[in-house]
Amino acid sequence: MIKKKKDIRREFIIGEAAKLFKQKGYGGTSMRDLAEQVGLDAASMYHYIKSKDEILQGICFDIANTYVSQLTEIENATQSYSQKLKALVRLHIHLMTTKGPEVSVANNEWKSLSADALTEFKSLRSQYEKRLAALIEAGAEAGEFQQVNTSVALFTLLSAIRWVELWWKPDRGIATEELENSILTILFQGLERK
Amino acid sequence: MIKKKKDIRREFIIGEAAKLFKQKGYGGTSMRDLAEQVGLDAASMYHYIKSKDEILQGICFDIANTYVSQLTEIENATQSYSQKLKALVRLHIHLMTTKGPEVSVANNEWKSLSADALTEFKSLRSQYEKRLAALIEAGAEAGEFQQVNTSVALFTLLSAIRWVELWWKPDRGIATEELENSILTILFQGLERK
DNA sequence: TAAAAATTCAAACGAACATTTGATTTATTT
């Protein structure tokens, strides 16, 4: 028996929690709301999870770890910096279209983490940003990028794709491939026609 | 007497509320937190404001109206579409550096508006986006922009600058002028060097 | 300076919250 029924239930609860947290925020979602969503009494959920905060931690750190391991892979690949950066942006977009609610929560609700978790989460994010900034810096020195402030470039890239998590739906009539290509065109070639 | 002392106090309370809402979220900020911040007992604040929700409404609609009137001005100006779009992006950035907390709240906490206000706010935002999309569409038809999906271009532009509201501080060592120029370079010329 | 108005807060309200307890029901194992 690889996965226990209890674990499956637990993961289901966390998944439903991600949807609700995205929809109404962490503070705006009560354990009773969540219980109703999963079809249990609030008290019963505590058979599967330890606390509301533990759920949020699960979501946030799962996403954070995914981002970090993806970045590591890209760092170790042999490509131009431009290709690396584009690949990373693609991965960000892809994660949003496949794990929308979780990414949304990790991006917007991490402030509600308990003190300890909050510290660690911020540290993880800060490390991630530093490594990404190094990639941009190296690319700029290699002459592949425009000469703009590294922080500005870093945050503009990361921020530019954040809307996808709110907007994209499978039935929106735009394939993820086209979505990625359009965004990459704007960010790397510019919106203005030359 | 143009402005009553009571109004000034009221505006001070709302301003402090914006800072706290940005910092801890609307749901995460209690009226007792806010009272402490402004140096009053929670009960005393109700002499100046009607409810917590009214504060949030004040902040959100003030910002929304600012955006709308700025867009109207730009629509009526005689410039190329590219210049219009750039001017609008500059105004967005500028508003974030001058009214950071309020913009942050209008962008992130509007979900907590009461049902009626929520409906109106969403409607305002939707109208704004439609008018902005029309600008992009027209510019694309005039051959000024790359041929990318209009919605993608719209949201990518609006989203790309959202980080400024979280990151920018007067003491960050980057002038708003340089900030605006760097962002405009990336968005309109592209990060990649040609 | 006396009357009126504006401002403050101590105390309390009912509602909603996350979580615990302890008992009961259901499923699994022997």
Next chain:
DNA sequence: AAATAAATCAAATGTTCGTTTGAATTTTTA
């Protein structure tokens, strides 16, 4: 079928929330 374990929930705990009340204090007005 008996014994054991897993799953469920009714009820209650203590806390925090937004807001109201009513009385006290301070400021302004006459």
